[in-house]
Amino acid sequence: MRLENKIVILTGASSGIGYSVAKRFAEEGATVIAMARRAEKLEELKESSLNLTGKIIPMQGDVISQEDIDRVVNHTLEEFGRIDVLINNAGVIDNYQSAANVEDETWQRVLDVNVTGVMRMSRAVLPSMVEKKTGVIINTTSVGGFNGMRGGLAYVASKHAVVGMTKNIGYTYHKDGIRCVGVAPGSYATEIGGHATAPDMKTLDILMAGFSLFPEVGNPDELAYLYAFLASDEAKFINGTVVLSDGGWTAY
Numbered sequence: 191m192r193l194e195n196k197i198v199i200l201t202g203a204s205s206g207i208g209y210s211v212a213k214r215f216a217e218e219g220a221t222v223i224a225m226a227r228r229a230e231k232l233e234e235l236k237e238s239s240l241n242l243t244g245k246i247i248p249m250q251g252d253v254i255s256q257e258d259i260d261r262v263v264n265h266t267l268e269e270f271g272r273i274d275v276l277i278n279n280a281g282v283i284d285n286y287q288s289a290a291n292v293e294d295e296t297w298q299r300v301l302d303v304n305v306t307g308v309m310r311m312s313r314a315v316l317p318s319m320v321e322k323k324t325g326v327i328i329n330t331t332s333v334g335g336f337n338g339m340r341g342g343l344a345y346v347a348s349k350h351a352v353v354g355m356t357k358n359i360g361y362t363y364h365k366d367g368i369r370c371v372g373v374a375p376g377s378y379a380t381e382i383g384g385h386a387t388a389p390d391m392k393t394l395d396i397l398m399a400g401f402s403l404f405p406e407v408g409n410p411d412e413l414a415y416l417y418a419f420l421a422s423d424e425a426k427f428i429n430g431t432v433v434l435s436d437g438g439w440t441a442y
Contacts, residue, residue, distance in 0.1 A: 191243065192422040194219030197270045199262065201253050201311060202280030204231035207330060207375065207410045211277060214414035215421070216244035223266050225251045225258075226280070253280045253307030263314040272322055275421045276315045278308040278352075279330040284344040286393040297344045304348035305355075312359060316368070323367040326421050329356050331372045333436050342393050349374075353432055360430025369429040371420050376436025377407050403442050408435070 193215055200215070202208040204226035212222050216239045224246050226232055232248030239246040249265065251258035266273055284300045287293065312327055319325030334340035335349035353372060360370035416435055419425055434440060 191219045192424065193244070193275075193418060196220040196274040196421065197223070197266065197272055198275040198277065198421070199223045199225060199266055199273055199311070199315065200277040200279060201225045201307070202330070203235060203248075204228045207413060208277075208279045209235055210410040210414040211279065211417045212246055213239055213242065214411070214418050216242040216246050218244065218418055220244045220275075220421075221270070222246045223262060224248050225253075225262050227252050253278075253311060254302045256310060259310050259314050263311075267318055273315045273318055273325065275326045275328065276311060277328045277330070277417065277421075278311050280307055281330060281332075281348075284342040285390060286342040287344065287390045288393045289343045291390050292343050300344035300348050301351075304345070305351045308352055308355060312355070312370075316359075316363065319368050320363065320366045325368040327356075327359060327368070327370040328417060328420055329370070329372045329432075331356070331374045331432055333374055333376050333434065333440055335372075335374055335432065336434070337440065339393075342390060356432055357430045364429055369426070371425070371428055371430070372432035373413070373416060373420070374432050374434045374436070375408065375413060376434075376439045403439065406437050408437060 198215055198220045200212055200222055203212045203224035212224050212235055215222050221244055224232055224235055229250040236246050236248050249262050251262050280303055282300055282303045284296050287296055308329055329352050331352040332349040334346045335353040356370050356372040413435055
C-alpha cells in the first residue's frame with residue numbers, strides 16, 4: 191500500500207503498459223485518473239478494478255489536444271485538490287519509416303503524441319506540484335531513446351527527446367520537491383507493435399536483425415511494479431534519470 195491516497199494522472203491507460211500500471215497503482219491504494227482516447231477500453235479497465243483497494247476514474251482524452259489536457263487536469267485539481275503523480279505513457283509508433291521515406295504526416299503525429307503531449311501534460315501539472323512542493327512525473331520512453339535502431343526515424347527521435355526532457359525537468363524542479371524519472375522498456379507484450387501498417391522494410395530488416403539478440407519478451411504486469419516503486423517515497427533519491435527495463439537487451 192505504498193501508494194495509498196496518491197492522486198495519479200496516467201495517459202495511455204487503455205491498453206498495454208498503461209493498463210497494467212493503472213491496475214498496479216489501484217492495487218497499491220492510489221486513485222488513478224486514467225486518460226486515453228478509447229472510452230470503451232477505459233470502461234473495461236474501470237470494471238476490472240472494482241475490487242481493488244484504490245480506484246480508477248476513466249476520462250476520455252487525447253494528449254494532442256490542449257483542451258483535453260486542461261479538462262483532465264482541472265477536473266483532478268477541482269475534485270482532489272492536488273496531483274501527486276503524472277505518468278506520461280501515451281505513445282505511438284511510426285511504421286519504421288527511414289529518413290529518406292519518412293512522411294510529414296507520420297513525423298508530425300509521432301512528435302505530437304510522444305513529445306508535445308509529454309511537454310503539455312507536464313506543463314499543466316507542474317504549477318500545482320510546485321505550489322505543494324511535492325510531485326513525481328514518470329515518462330515512458332524506450333530503448334529507442336538510447337539506441338538508433340529500435341524504430342523508425344520519428345519514433346527514435348521522439349524517445350530521445352523524452353529522455354532529454356526527463357533530465358531537464360528533474361533537475362530544474364528538484365528544489366521544488368519534484369522528481370522526474372523515465373522508464374525505458376525493451377520489447378513488451380503489448381498491442382502497440384500491431385499498429386504498424388506497410389512498414390518501411392529498409393528499417394524493419396535492420397531492426398529485426400537486432401531482435402535476434404533479444405533475450406525474451408517482457409510482461410507489462412511485471413513492468414508495472416517498477417512504475418509503482420518510482421512513484422513511491424522509496425525512490426525519493428532517483429531523479430532526472432531513466433531506468434532501462436529490457437531484459438538485458440542493450441547489455442550485449
